[in-house]
Amino acid sequence: MKIVLVCLFLSVSFYGFGQTSPKPVYYYDGNGDQIKKEEYLNKSSRYKGLDDRFMALAFEKDTCFIALLKKRKTIGKLSALQMKNMFSNLNEANSSSKPKFSIIQYHPGRDDCNNGNYKSIGIAYNIYHRRYLKELKTFFNYNMFWIHKKDETIKFHRAKYINWRLDKNQFIEKLFFEYHYGCHSFVIVNNLNGNYISILGESSGKTVIEMAKEINDL
Known part of the structure; x- marks a missing residue:
């Protein structure tokens, strides 16, 4: 297909x-x-x-x-095995010492909306912008993961606060993002109970903040 x-x-x-x-x-x-x-x-x-x-x-x-x-928006729950495999894929220890939440920003590969750049200058709520990331830290205990699909045509630019990682064996894609959704997608996972909220397609930092507040009540 x-x-x-x-x-x-x-x-x-x-x-x-x-x-x-x-x-x-x-x-x-x-x-x-x-x-x-x-x-x-x-x-x-x-x-x-x-x-x-x-x-x-x-x-x-x-x-x-x-x-x-x-x-576009899905509220779900991961099983204990899915959580264990997710932490292993993200190279995170499966322990109580980790932050309560994990945020995964997923880059699906090149499309008409993206090319791998992290354009953050002048757009305060761009998902790559430090301002929104700092605001999120004021009320939300999380680790952020920047995951990308293998795409040889993209040269991922790096910043000190963004560390792109390859989605090994397409694990994150298969778990949360079944198809190619334009631009990027994200998911927030509660590391304690497996509840998650995923948003498919392009979103701003404000949407991430809104979903972070919502998942606190799940």
């Missing part, structure tokens, strides 16, 4: 894609149930709140295109 379009935030973009293709397009919701095109376009609208917003994905098969919705 070949991914031809990802993160189609603009309904008109997908509409044009369907109109110019000789293959039929089949639409599915986040549960894998087939839905009508109108419902698909409505749910994938970028004007909805984060709790109600979906990512619009499209895949090419031999005889058709599959249009799939994925919920």
Whole structure:
């Protein structure tokens, strides 16, 4: 299965894609149930709140295109084994001495939205900006991990406060980020009970702060 379009935030973009293709397009919701095109376009609208917003994905098969919705925000819980494997993958000791939370910023590889740069100058709530990272530290006990998918075309720039690590065996991708979601994604995990909140696709530092406050109550 070949991914031809990802993160189609603009309904008109997908509409044009369907109109110019000789293959039929089949639409599915986040549960894998087939839905009508109108419902698909409505749910994938970028004007909805984060709790109600979906990512619009499209895949090419031999005889058709599959249009799939994925919920941008997911609240879930990791098993004890998943937690142990996650700590091992992140080279973190599985002990009570670690911070209460882990934040994983995930770079999915090159797409139209990113190229591996950490552009932080002038944008206070860019996810790579020190200001928002310092604000987060004032109320949230966490470790931050910067994980990227293997992509030989990207030369990851480094800063003293950003240490990019390769997603070994695509573990983080398989655990939290099933498909390629444009720009970047993140997940916050409670290291004590396995609860997590993940956000798919581009987000600002403000969204990370909002989710950090929310997960404190889970």
